[in-house]
Amino acid sequence: MGLKRITVVLTGLVLCLVFYCDKTFAQQRDNRYLENEMPANWDPDSLFVQTLPIEDSWWQGFNDTLLDSLISKAVENNYDLLMAADRIRQAKAVFRESQAGFYPGVSFSGGWTRQQSSENTTRMPYPIDRITQYASAEASVNWEIDVFGSIRNRMKASKEMYRASREDYNAVMVSLCAQVASGYAQLRTYQQQRIVAEQNIASQKAILHITEVRYNTGLVSQLDVAQAKTVYYSTKASLPALEAAIEQQINGLSILLGLYPSELKPVLITAAPLPDYLKLVSVGIPANLLRQRPDIRAAERTVASYAASVGAAKSDYLPKFYLKGSIGFASREMDNFFNNKSLTYQIAPTLNWTLFQGTQRIQALKAAKAQLDENIRQYNQTVLNAVQEVENAMSGYSGSIKQVVALREVIVQSELTLKLSLDLYKQGLAPFQNVLDAQRSLLSYQNSLVSAQGGALSYLIQLYRAVGGGWLGQ
Template structure:
């Protein structure tokens, strides 16, 4: 029978037994909310035009730190390696579409003994060269589904790379803001130390003139030294965040310290933030896009496991030359060939096929639930960050008034003390309160910027690579 006729006959027998995969899976258990819970003038329902959100801080140092980090961070480099591995796996799976070709050649010379029987000694030789082929025809989509699964895994690895980049940019920005916040707290402490030292000198002069007891001097010195004692822990925190920035940039700590020696104030940023609508998260957050790709990959794997229930069709063949005389090997009379289409159907494997399908179905269900969990977590993170940022702005406005009143209280209490109209305790209370207020204001500014960074991260802002 001609090979084409045989294949048509086999296909007409097998194709009616194929089954179609189930319809599209419903990823989301519940529809996303139409708007965010926070309704405030600080936010607008449009996404930022520029994904490089850190440039809104107008801080060249931060820009340069992130630029170095995305180039040298080892987590990013490992994510890029995982993309290369996923691409290689895809190419390996795509290779199943092509036939397997092999070549073999040999020469044999054999001589029999003339002393072991009635036959005389004989000498024979044999030479051959053969090109063979084995090709699986993907009738039921087993190879096609496995290739599709690897394509989705490859796409998911790209999204994982994007997620690493988004996280890295947020980590660098957060460490930088924490560092600048501590540096600003150091400046606050030093400024208060100078003010408190001036008060110490005032109490000493009043003690020397006999206007007050030495208790006032001792109390003034206690406040001064207590304030000064907070510097070492702040400086230790600065070193820790500097080291963290060094690791994020792929540098050793001593190299990072050289970069961060110059002190700078916290960036001033109180502007309207673009947040879009909840559905934008599905388009922007790389972790959600990666989860969606993994759902598609598991669906394709389920289809492949179902295809394994049905027969596999192969076409085997070979062509070559064989001859006893080496000089006649290339002669047309030495030509040999073989065409051997075949079908293989392992319809019973002790339940392995059924369990493989159940496993693939369970993995698909798990990936769908993971996708839904990621969406819920994303909405929660955005709502939390929006609420934190909005209230941090309100806190900053209130603390600025508190600091102004604290400064005025210190000035008034000190003037009254100089005139002998108020006890020194009022001055001490005013000094401690002012230091506390200024530290709270600095921390509130840092917390506001950190909340903004978390908001941009939750919205999926940052880096992206082409599909």
């Protein structure tokens, strides 16, 4: 009786200690879960509205059917996305496997044995039956009763990892759509720069012809012709680099779409305008990032998984209860096999409590807590990175739009400068150097405008990606 009382008291003390530690650790974990508060609002700007968007197919707002089809093809064929789907299936299988711990294990065994013994090994005064046979069939059950939550916590850990894998899939989806849109935007930027170069080549060729005519009539020296040719051929020399850049962008897009470049090139080689980049963007309030961005949701699920693993490690300190049983038949004679007298059974409730195992369980608990702390910090870092990405994309997009507006006015004045300087040159009232400067400036400003337009589109795509890239799960 004394030993029984001591066992009960020890069990109660251990339970109280474990539950107290669970509560204290949970409070500490909650206090550290978000070390940095989210900003209340983004910096105000007339280009942004802090409300939730309506739909999640954000790329359709560019009104480019070809881009829509490219993203659809990428979602079907991209290998990174398909591998992410495979990881979901793996995590789901692990989760289902952990659920099996709640159910009893049932096994069946049966056999028949016939044996003949040697007559020369016996020294009996009377004859014996040298041939014996034995038949048995038995069904057994082994069931761990999850009193202290060991199985439950491990199942929860695998369940949260399964949920995290789904969020990782969403994150890959967001990244893929953004990469396709960004690659498409860069392709159209290069194509527009090629058009700018070709237009300037045509204009410079006409001006070269004017200088040759004036040289042939003796109005100017050959220097004007040489300078005009220098500008003309330098602009032509920029075309091969642009062509190579266009080819490389098509190759990059083909990888994202899971296609060979030869399949995609006929579709994209023809130049087209940049998609519409001037928009009023719904960015939501900063707190919405916590439920919009898949990477933040995945990090949150991972933290929950490791928190459950800590609970499972603590439950290993406590006893485990098993219910074992079996029922079957055994008989020497098959005629009596299913007779009541051949019935066998066993019922064996069991308690298994490892009181000492070196420091194995202590170190396992420390490792689980360290993993949880690491993932809490990773969660906080993910939130900070998300805020930074949104801020950078917003400032970049706003700056690009302002740059586009300014460059358009610059180009208007640059075109006027070229026209006036060329008119004065034809009249012999100004040197050809003014025309050369105007040509170079116009080409540079036009390229800058196309780059700024492409940059604005890229920043807009980055912004969509930074605030959730489609607001999956809304």
